[in-house]
Amino acid sequence: MRGDGRYPLTEADLLSLSIGAALLGTGGGGNPYVGMLRSRELLRKGATVEVLPLDALADDAWVGEVGGIGAPVVGVEKIEQGEECYRALRAVEEVSGVRISALICAEIGGANSMEPVITAAQAGLPVLDGDGMGRAFPEVQMTTFFIYGAKPAPAAIADDKGNTVVFRDVLDMYWLERFARDTAVAMGAGAGLAIAPMRGDFVRRAAIPGTMTQALEIGRTILDARAKRQDVVGRIIAATGATLFFTGKVTDIRRELLGGFARGEAQIAGSGEWHGSEARIAIQNENLVLWVDGRPVIMVPDLIINLDLETGEPITTEVLRYGQRLAVIGLPAHELLKTPEAMAVVGPGAFGYPDLVFSPLAGGRVGNGKDVR
């Protein structure tokens, strides 16, 4: 580790990072397995990636943000050519006329945790210890960067074939989501997106700090607990400060397609301490709201995480099924996601629950708690 707190990612870190990122995906975000393999291949061929703390970032440094955009199920079949995000990043650099000196993750939860690591390895850049969600969300505009005023353009999207599309003038982040989504589908529902470069001082203010390291540590905890045959769920709770909200067995799972997203609901019959209770989870790619015996107890933007009761494996919403035994844990979202501006974009109302009054969780935290600003 150097004086400014940067550290290199090792091959073993990649597995830990992918497991911790799956947990922070709160049921969505796609499976980071493919991304873990891709970054591992790059490291094995000699590439290196350093994780750089946010406070080591200069005010006038330019930060790039990259991520995959498309359908998670396409990601497991049409694996990336490999340089989609890299090409998008170079296009954004070219159009904006700035040199990018570090990369940041839009979404630490799920598959997009690995994409900046991969691009960083290819571009020879460090990856910042932080992200724009501290979890996973379904849409491009739902990052702290956009919530706190990042410009939506110029952005670029690149596919596996060599097509790169630049969005030069885009009115706001909702337009960007729409254009990028439609272009990604035309490209085969899997593409790399890079958004407009952000200044270092802005990123230090707007990013959720420490989430790369936190995902890494969660993953290490899970692997260690498994190796020692310890209670994995208990170790996760101890390591994150999360609260156990329910244990039980899935008794019903309903899914439907609404507005291009997988929405649905899971019913869980309580076991152990919750024997006789009933829980319900609303889903839109990610877990949105948890009700226990009819009372809402966790809701977006706070994190609702389903773990396999035996193995501690984070359960994504697409593999949630009848009969699974779950531990449902809750982790408070970062403060940056709970301001009035943020609640308008990622609060219960933004997900179609205007009647739910957000009551924030206590106990545990996403990020490292360092308030840089």
Place this chain on the structure above:
Amino acid sequence: MIRIGIDVGGTNTDAVLMNGTQVMAGVKAATTADVMSGVVRALRAVLGAAGLQAEQVDVVMIGTTHFTNAVVQRRDLAPTAAVRLCLPATASLPPMVDWPEDLRDVIGHHWWLAHGGNEFDGRPISRLDPDELRRIAGEIRERGIRSVAITSVFSPVSTEFEREAGRIMAEALPEAHITLSSDIGRIGLLERENAAIMNACLRDLSREVVAAFRRALTDVGFTGRFYLTQNDGTLMDADFAEKFPVLTFASGPTNSMRGAAFLSGVRDAIVVDIGGTTSDVGSLQKGFPRQATVAVEVGGVRTNFRMPDVFSIGLGGGSLVVDGPDGVTVGPRSVGYRIVDEALVFGGQTLTASDIVVADGGAELGDRAKVAHLSRDLIRRARDRIASMLEDCVERARISAEPLPVIVVGGGSILVEGPIAGLDLIKPDHFAVANAVGAAIAQVSGEVDRVYALAEMTRDDALADAKAQATEAAIAAGALAGSVEIVDVEDVPLAYLPGNATRVRVKAVGDLHAG
């Protein structure tokens, strides 16, 4: 119809002879190193016990762990060429990228990426290039490889490129075995490709093994058809099994669960198969094992096969019983097949779970006088321990609050008498050879797994189309047309895709055609 079911396990080769739905005889023989002589012995014994001649038997069904073990033990695997139709997509992860190094070494590091492949909606990623494929075929020939696995991106949605590439390869390499991934797996490129490569590397062995089974059957005078059972409890004929040995993976647990369903007449239940060393626990839905939804590893390789969702605990008839400072433990160590020498009731020196049951009067086995010295207290505590282990795993396997019965099968079934976890217990006749019964009654299946754009058709039409395709596939595999029923339907909306893209998975099964 008179049929014989054989289960070739690691320890025992079991055989049953059935007339229609009636079990006429069941026998156990030791599995032999060459496998074949054990099969011949079991066949002769079961024919003798039923008082029938081999020529009176219509069909023989064989369940075997031979191919799984070959991969797990890295033996008898052929050098294999992996060809992926994908470029420019997927270049970031070459074939076999997540395999254990030792297995990759055994089959060589032979892979090629070529043009082709489809998008999720069927559009080509790039055109197939026949010259490119012929050039690859030339390199495969130069390296002396005779097994080829071809995988095209989204081939479960469109099989055309794989078929065309297969034709080109077959023309250029007339000696080679060619496996197409769409014949084996479902969506999930790496897992399907892994399955195709494992299948290809088993093709030399499968030719030998199927020929040896055929010889064993001829040796005893059998002249009818014979089948192998696959991981979903259904059959494949010998020629098909020779082409798709990988589909036999995990057929063992499946057969014992199917046998349990048949012998008990119960179609929805928890099944506990207690062997000498472990117990396999799973759940039956409509007479078929519930399938796992997450990636299943075989020999360290991720696959997405249709595998039963079964887990094992270290409890069997030969499990060691140890009374220690923290109370009594049962298993996971076991005397296994040496139980006939080492258990107390057989004059050995080791206290096993079976000894406890015999001492408690729960079973007649060996010499009960040899366990008369065990204290009542120890017997009680050990039985409680066994009961709580079983209770725990039955609770884990339960998938609804419904009070499903528990069916207990396998040679170690003597360990159980009363209800488990408050659920009714069924111990059917012939419980010890349930796995061979499962092989004997195996049905024929067809499966479809593809993405439909529901903007272009209704969900009902898409499901109807998938069901029709699955039914056709079952009939093509040898099912009696009138007997085919749909046993599994699953549709999952694909997030982010337009046109309400939905992935539909349907399985149809039917009785084996008698003719």
